[in-house]
Amino acid sequence: MGRLWIPVIFLLLSSLQSLLLLAATEGKFFVIDHSEEPTDSLLFEYGDVRKPTPTKGLLYPRESETREVRSLDGMWQLVRSDPSDPLQGIRDKWFMDALRKTGREIISMPVPASYNDITTDSLRDHVGTVWYERNFFAPRSWKTTQRTWLRFSSVHYSAVVWINGKNATSHSIGHLPFESEISGLLTFGGNNRITVMCDNRLSNRTIPQGSVYNAATDNGYVPVQSYTFDFFNYAGIHRSVHLYTTPLLHISDLEVSTQLTNEGLGRIDYRVWLDGSKEGLHIQPSHLLVQLKDKDGHVAAQQINKAVYHGTLLVPNANPWWPYLMHSDPGYLYNLQFELFVASNEEESEALQDTYRLPVGIRSLSWSNDSLLLNGKPLYLRGFGRHEDSDIRGKGLDNALLARDFNLLKWIGANAYRTSHYPYSEESMQFADQHGIMIIDECPAVNIDIFEPQLLEHHMSSLEQLIHRDRNHPSVIAWSVANEPRSNKQGALKYFQSLVNYTRGIAHGRPLTAAINANSSTCHLAQFLDIVGFNRYNSWYQNAGRTDMIINLLTTEAQSWRNKFGKPVIQFEYGGDTMEGMHSLPAFIWSEEYQVELFSRHFKAFDELRGRGWFIGEFVWNFADFRTAQTITRVGGNKKGVFTRNRQPKEVAYILRQRYFALAKELDMSELPEDLTVYISKHIHNEL
Numbered sequence: 001m002g003r004l005w006i007p008v009i010f011l012l013l014s015s016l017q018s019l020l021l022l023a024a025t026e027g028k029f030f031v032i033d034h035s036e037e038p039t040d041s042l043l044f045e046y047g048d049v050r051k052p053t054p055t056k057g058l059l060y061p062r063e064s065e066t067r068e069v070r071s072l073d074g075m076w077q078l079v080r081s082d083p084s085d086p087l088q089g090i091r092d093k094w095f096m097d098a099l100r101k102t103g104r105e106i107i108s109m110p111v112p113a114s115y116n117d118i119t120t121d122s123l124r125d126h127v128g129t130v131w132y133e134r135n136f137f138a139p140r141s142w143k144t145t146q147r148t149w150l151r152f153s154s155v156h157y158s159a160v161v162w163i164n165g166k167n168a169t170s171h172s173i174g175h176l177p178f179e180s181e182i183s184g185l186l187t188f189g190g191n192n193r194i195t196v197m198c199d200n201r202l203s204n205r206t207i208p209q210g211s212v213y214n215a216a217t218d219n220g221y222v223p224v225q226s227y228t229f230d231f232f233n234y235a236g237i238h239r240s241v242h243l244y245t246t247p248l249l250h251i252s253d254l255e256v257s258t259q260l261t262n263e264g265l266g267r268i269d270y271r272v273w274l275d276g277s278k279e280g281l282h283i284q285p286s287h288l289l290v291q292l293k294d295k296d297g298h299v300a301a302q303q304i305n306k307a308v309y310h311g312t313l314l315v316p317n318a319n320p321w322w323p324y325l326m327h328s329d330p331g332y333l334y335n336l337q338f339e340l341f342v343a344s345n346e347e348e349s350e351a352l353q354d355t356y357r358l359p360v361g362i363r364s365l366s367w368s369n370d371s372l373l374l375n376g377k378p379l380y381l382r383g384f385g386r387h388e389d390s391d392i393r394g395k396g397l398d399n400a401l402l403a404r405d406f407n408l409l410k411w412i413g414a415n416a417y418r419t420s421h422y423p424y425s426e427e428s429m430q431f432a433d434q435h436g437i438m439i440i441d442e443c444p445a446v447n448i449d450i451f452e453p454q455l456l457e458h459h460m461s462s463l464e465q466l467i468h469r470d471r472n473h474p475s476v477i478a479w480s481v482a483n484e485p486r487s488n489k490q491g492a493l494k495y496f497q498s499l500v501n502y503t504r505g506i507a508h509g510r511p512l513t514a515a516i517n518a519n520s521s522t523c524h525l526a527q528f529l530d531i532v533g534f535n536r537y538n539s540w541y542q543n544a545g546r547t548d549m550i551i552n553l554l555t556t557e558a559q560s561w562r563n564k565f566g567k568p569v570i571q572f573e574y575g576g577d578t579m580e581g582m583h584s585l586p587a588f589i590w591s592e593e594y595q596v597e598l599f600s601r602h603f604k605a606f607d608e609l610r611g612r613g614w615f616i617g618e619f620v621w622n623f624a625d626f627r628t629a630q631t632i633t634r635v636g637g638n639k640k641g642v643f644t645r646n647r648q649p650k651e652v653a654y655i656l657r658q659r660y661f662a663l664a665k666e667l668d669m670s671e672l673p674e675d676l677t678v679y680i681s682k683h684i685h686n687e688l
Contacts, residue, residue: 049453051502052461055468057252057275058177060426061151061244064355068142072194072241076134078109083223086128086199095162095195099133111241112153114234114394127212127223132196132237140189146245148186151179153239153426155198156395157206162195173207173458174238175422175444176465200235202227205454207462208421208446229421229446230638231387232627234394239425249276249283250354251338256472257509258321258362260375266318266362268292268301272309272338286350289339292360294319300334320375321361321474323415323436325664330436333474336360361433361474367511367530369566370614372477374438379477380610380667381438381617382660383409383416384642385515385573388424389626391645397425404647405623406431412642412653413660418572418619420515421446421483423466432475440513440533440572441470442480451491456498463503471508479507481525483515484535488522500528515572520560532561535573535621539598545589550601551608558609568614573621574602577639580650590639592651599652603659620656 061069079099081088089095094102107123109115109132116124142148152159156174160167164187169180186192202210202225210227227233246252252275259267270290276283291302292313301313319332336358344351364375371378386405388395402425409417418440432439443462448455463481470476481503486492503512511530516523526532536557543549554571561569576598577590584591602618609615625641628634637645642653657676664670 049456049460049498052457052464055465056273058151058179058469059251059253059356060430061242062357064357065352066247066250066354067356068146068245070136070243072134072136072243073111074134076109076111076132076237078107078115078133079104079131080107080123080126081129081131083126083128084221086201089129089131089197093165094131095197096165098193099131099195109236110393110396111237112239113236113392113396114156114238115236116232116234117392117394127201127225129197129199130236132198133193135191135193136243137190138186138188138192138243142183142186142245143188145248146183147181147248147250148183149179149244149246150182150194151177151242151244152237153177153241153397155196155237156200156235157202158199160197164193165195168194173444173462173465174235175424176462177239177426177469196237198236200233201225202233204450205452205458207444207448207455207458209448209450209455227447227629228449230628231389231421232394232629232637234389234627236394236396238388238395239397246275247354248281249274249285249340249342251275251340251356254338254356254358254472255508256336256358256360258360258364258474260318260320260362260364262376264317264320266315266320268313268315268336268360268362270311270313270336274309274340283342283353285353286341286343289337289341291337291339293335293337295332295334297335315362318362321363321433321436323374323379323438324410325413325415325661325670326374326377326436326668331361331434333359333361333433358472359430359433360472363474365477365509367568369568371568372511372531372616374477379438379616380663381416381440381570381619382663383414383438383617383619384418384623385420385619385621386417386424386623387420387626388422388428389624389645394627397427399427401647402428402431406435406437408623408643408647409437410435412657413664415660415664416440416477416617416619417623418442418480418515420572420621423469426469429470429473429475433473437475438477439470439473439475440478440480441466441476442483442515445482445485447484447486448482449486449489451489451495456495459499460502463499464506467503467506467508476510478511478513478531479503480533481512481514481529484517485514485525486518487516487525488518489524493524496525496528500525513570520557520564526561526565526567529565530567531570531616532565532567533570533572534558534561536571537574537576537621539601540576540589545594547587547594547597547601550598551605554602554605555608558615559612562612562614568616569609570615570617570619571606572617572619574618575599575621575640578641578650578652579635579639580644580648595650595652596655599655599659 063069154175158172160170163182163185166185171178212223214221215224253273255271257269288305292300294300301315322330324330338356340354341350342353366373416438419442422444443466513531513533515533517535538550539547578595582591587593587597606618622640624643625639625645627637
């Protein structure tokens with residue numbers, strides 16, 4: 001009888017802890033509702049759901065004549081909370097002093113990184129909260145004429161932040177940035193302490209969803225996190241942490257959109273937001289100088305605005321932004337420079353107040369019921385689903401790994417990928433802009449289920465934050481609103497109608513899509529999208545071992561999506577697990593030969609579909625092997641990668657490379673790499 005009461009007591013304690021957290025923080029912090037009592041979505045009208053408050057600011061930290069940027073990356077201190085009492089640190093106010101005074105074990109923890117794979121103990125599977133801490137100095141020069149900001153690029157899943165024991169900010173939904181001005185919390189010219197509580201728990205109302213239950217172990221009951229998505233729920237401070245300064249009156253946000261005419265005239269529409277909200281601030285802007293500079297630093301267009309903070313630049317003979325292998329100079333970026341001037345104390349003079357520079361690619365994007373067009377040319381997308389995942393660092397940002405990934409993308413001839421199943425780092429978006437790799441930008445809504453208003457609010461918020469962050473990137477060609485949602489369920493209809501209607505209003509000139517694993521006859525989502533994307537694992541999850549059961553099934557299904565919805569169609573996922581070095585002749589599942597054969601049959605189906613005029617893309621699952629939760633169907637993780645987890649090619653990578661470059665030559669007259677094929681004999685070489 002006593003054992004039955006333990007889970008009930010835990011739930012009661014969790015509810016009490018949430019109340020204590022709210023009381024301790026005066027309601028300032030976001031608290032995840034970990035109750036697992038779903039509400040019947042059909043009882044609600046989704047039109048009454050609260051729309052997200054539009055995101056403000058969050059420009060990527062860039063140094064300029066008027067701004068300083070300082071990284072807080074490095075080794076932090078970490079303590080873990082007791083899994084049975086995740087909010088003890090709130091009650092005991094661990095944020096008021098150094099974490100070493102809690103008496104708990106101090107772990108040196110790198111930032112950025114997931115904390116799961118750093119140690120050699122049970123931290124990997126910890127459920128609940130961990131606490132980070134580090135010290136830093138703030139220069140005295142920042143005190144009077146500057147505003148100081150603290151910016152996190154990503155903490156998964158939710159975070160509460162203190163500076164010197166005082167609340168600084170909080171945020172939920174991993175993979176997205178958040179920031180706060182901390183000028184009033186700092187000791188300038190002295191030591192400062194930053195404390196972060198990170199909570200990795202997922203519930204029915206988080207994006208993505210999950211649930212926490214109590215499991216009996218040899219040492220008593222412990223909380224266990226469950227989820228249906230097929231990748232590991234890495235947690236921690238995943239991306240860089242920055243301090244940066246701005247002038248008291250500064251440029252706080254920018255929005256740009258571009259167009260390119262057939263005559264080569266580029267157009268850039270821009271909007272600027274200023275922040276002068278400091279109390280007692282009486283600085284008056286005089287004018288805004290906007291200059292567009294090409295790669296050589298030459299001014300291609302400029303404009304002076306007085307008391308107006310939006311405008312249009314016209315660029316004759318513009319250098320367009322083109323995707324990789326569609327032009328000899330892909331990924332061309334201009335530098336859009338904004339300089340804010342204010343009236344000076346000297347008579348009739350003006351002083352530079354703030355400068356911010358934004359890389360901009362000039363391109364047009366449009367779509368129809370048959371195609372997606374960039375600069376007026378129909379696109380055929382060839383690429384991958386991916387993951388931010390690697391040994392030791394988990395989902396932590398690693399610039400060396402990022403550079404390697406983009407070199408592999410270009411080596412294999414891909415021109416696109418989907419940020420499955422969450423927003424990727426801002427640095428990866430910048431890499432995509434620079435290299436001409438197109439992005440299907442996806443929010444963290446993977447496998448969502450139990451549709452209800454609070455989930456919809458968080459789902460809308462995740463899309464709003466994603467679009468606000470990435471709206472100025474030329475590489476982003478579509479927004480994906482979900483991956484494999486349970487869109488065949490009755491509650492999905494009104495849910496997705498509301499979600500897509502909201503998202504379309506903020507889509508910033510991009511089409512909407514999703515990666516769907518329902519079938520065309522039961523899906524309640526596809527009807528609202530601009531591009532229909534589907535995931536299907538022929539000869540793997542169904543008809544395993546039968547590569548002779550791919551072409552007809554795939555072409556028939558793709559045609560069914562087209563017939564029902566009359567939209568362009570993409571296959572966002574196909575593939576099969578492959579153990580590196582496993583060989584079998586004849587081909588057998590899990591062998592490298594089987595992966596090659598499976599891909600080859602898909603290629604034939606894709607070519608047949610391309611000829612029908614509305615099939616616009618093929619995406620492999622996955623770019624590289626990645627870690628998943630422990631399960632008997634995953635040997636060390638998901639092995640569907642074309643590359644291993646340490647980014648070395650499997651046999652299929654060479655076949656896929658030939659496929660992608662052949663498409664580039666056929667569609668865009670791209671030159672083939674000299675090493676695409678190896679020399680075998682004079683006769684064969686001449687024929688190739």
